[in-house]
Amino acid sequence: MLTGLVSLDGQPWLAHHMVRDTVVFPGTGFVELALQAGQHFGHSVVEELTLETPLVVPDQGGVQVQVAVSAADERGRRPVTVHSCRAGEWVLHASGTLGATGALDVTGALDVTGALDVTEPRPAEVARPLDVWPPEGARSLDVSGMYEAMAERGYGYGPAFQGLRAAWTRDDEIYAEVALEPEAQDVAARCGVHPALLDAALHGVGLGRFLTDLGQAYLPFSWSGVALRAVGASAIRVVLSPAGADAV
Template sequence: MMLADSDGALFTGRLSKGSHPWLADRAAEGAVVFPEAGFVELAIRAGDQVGCGVVEELTLEAPLVLPARGGVQVQVVVGAPEGASGVRSVRVFSRAEDAAGDGAWLRHATGLLGATVRSGADDADFGVWPPVGAVPVSVDGLYERYADAGLTYGPVFQGLKAAWRHDEELYAEVVLPEQAAKDAERFGLHPAALDAAIQSLGLLGAAPDDGSAVELRLCAEWRGVSLHATGGSALRVRLSPLGAGSVAVEIADAAGEAVASIESLTLRPLQAEELVGGGETEFPDSLYRVDWVPAVSTSTSTSASASAAAGASATAVVVDCEGLAGVVGSPDV
């Protein structure tokens, strides 16, 4: 929906474990946490609708923890063009769907969207696989090590299949399971696939057969994220250390064609207290709550229901959070 008093746009949706069961395959300290890659997908898809499909920068401020019951409302707010480059601000918010009418929204991410797509890796980088001279790195037991650190991955998110090291760079192979692969066409880049690519960071500093523990971390800062192709389910990944806890990421498909590039990704430790109370009602001790009551079959209630339905139909929902990818309707509704 384009905003009435500016050239900004508002995109809305809903997330829950019931409507998006694949999200339950990723839990931190026992809480189902929306993947950081999902915020990138939301930002890119919203940006596409206003001609700014490149994530110049995206800073994640707080995890989005899904509630045990019900869901969360999500808003992606894109600002008006700024300066000669026409970059737009982007912010992602959520609140529990059963929150009070004036319940505050929690901001999860802020950033900038642009229109200048960076070039991806050429065929020479990924055409020969695995790379010549690369040394295999065992991925056996990696998901058990993540679980020991407090991050549990279910089948949808266990896409990391192989890894190799060449000098300081790490190469990885990601393959989504069958059902997720079928759904991949609905996304720019399926969050589970991008998440699996980032999981290989747990191997970056390890010896080829090292079984050392991994740290629970949040992908906090994304810069220069460009999508070159959509719907990838089998990926080749290269991670290049940049120093200070940051890496550059190049992603190609199974044929070596560029899929996505990330100029810089920076991680920070994830604290357990950040996962407390996510997605639950903001006012747990309120005297008032939403409840269902039997409908009264009268002409008055019928008329009121029709009016309410008419009002509801005027709400433009332009981000399909069921897919986190497709956009229904038009942004200028």
């Protein structure tokens, strides 16, 4: 079991993740907690993780958070849960399963207004090289006003979460470059993947034909097959592909 305190004093970058004027702990933060817990128990993959209830971060003080990992089942998988405690009341925020192998999948969304599904790529896609960047035939996209447009839909992203630097499109895919601001890079070195970086990796979703209602605010709420192939990154290249309605 892992425990800690979530607060704006301890993690000031969380103040940059607001949804409808409320500071909400990002879904990618729960992914990082599950990955860290898995490392302690020798399970390197988050096979699945579903967010049950949003975790609102208070303006003052903090919220106690507990990550619990249960005994392994007959297949060697371990259940994992994330709870918070405030005023003596424990609340379940995320539950899932830790395993040994996998690739990335995000499914669904918190009930803000919409739902986002990020789905496991095929093995060949996971392994494909990105040596030619941007890929041949990709068309550059203008991202200069993207965060202003996102703010109109309810996303209150401050500088720590405004990580999308450039984007391209080819066929039905979006290619993007995402980076953390310099002030966040020391935190990134201590993470599997900094939640703000992984969150920004999904911001390119709004640039493609992935969502059924572009006027809604979509947040990921279910992930599967999340596996790290490098840790502590402060900049990444991203490939987003469609996987059904409201799914990538």
